[in-house]
Amino acid sequence: MKPKTKLEKRTVELSSRLPEITDKHRNWSITLFYKHFVRTKHKIYCLECGHDWKDSSGLVSSLAGAYCPNCEAELKEVKGYKSGRTEQDYWAILDTIEGVQVVRMFIAYKHMKKNNPVHHFTTEVMQHFIFENGKACSLAKATNPTGSYYCN
Numbered sequence: 001m002k003p004k005t006k007l008e009k010r011t012v013e014l015s016s017r018l019p020e021i022t023d024k025h026r027n028w029s030i031t032l033f034y035k036h037f038v039r040t041k042h043k044i045y046c047l048e049c050g051h052d053w054k055d056s057s058g059l060v061s062s063l064a065g066a067y068c069p070n071c072e073a074e075l076k077e078v079k080g081y082k083s084g085r086t087e088q089d090y091w092a093i094l095d096t097i098e099g100v101q102v103v104r105m106f107i108a109y110k111h112m113k114k115n116n117p118v119h120h121f122t123t124e125v126m127q128h129f130i131f132e133n134g135k136a137c138s139l140a141k142a143t144n145p146t147g148s149y150y151c152n
Contacts, residue, residue: 048075127139
């Protein structure tokens with residue numbers, strides 16, 4: 001959808017000048033997730049680094065968690081693991097540009113699979129602009145065919 005009103009045009013112009021998120025932000029978003037392991041009959045699989053080792057602790061690791069000897073992470077057990085596991089979490093950054101407050105919303109994904117290192121992905125999904133006069137306008141990734149602007 002093309003911006004039509006002055007408010008929408010200013011929103012798009014300000015949005016194009018917002019800085020990209022930094023590696024510091026991306027690395028912080030990784031800390032939102034627990035680190036997990038999967039247990040089979042005889043092995044434990046670290047879903048962070050893909051390392052596997054023989055399970056000798058049995059019930060103790062189920063209750064207290066496990067420690068990966070390869071990546072040195074403290075792990076929690078995953079219940080109901082099928083052929084992979086994906087988690088997601090939302091987070092936001094408060095920002096300003098030319099006196100306009102911006103709430104930038106992001107989603108962080110974590111995809112885990114046995115014998116593979118974890119894959120993280122973060123992307124911006126919404127920007128909510130609050131102007132000096134109290135009006136607000138949101139710009140979001142399109143999730144439906146009706147457009148991606150909402151102003152009130």
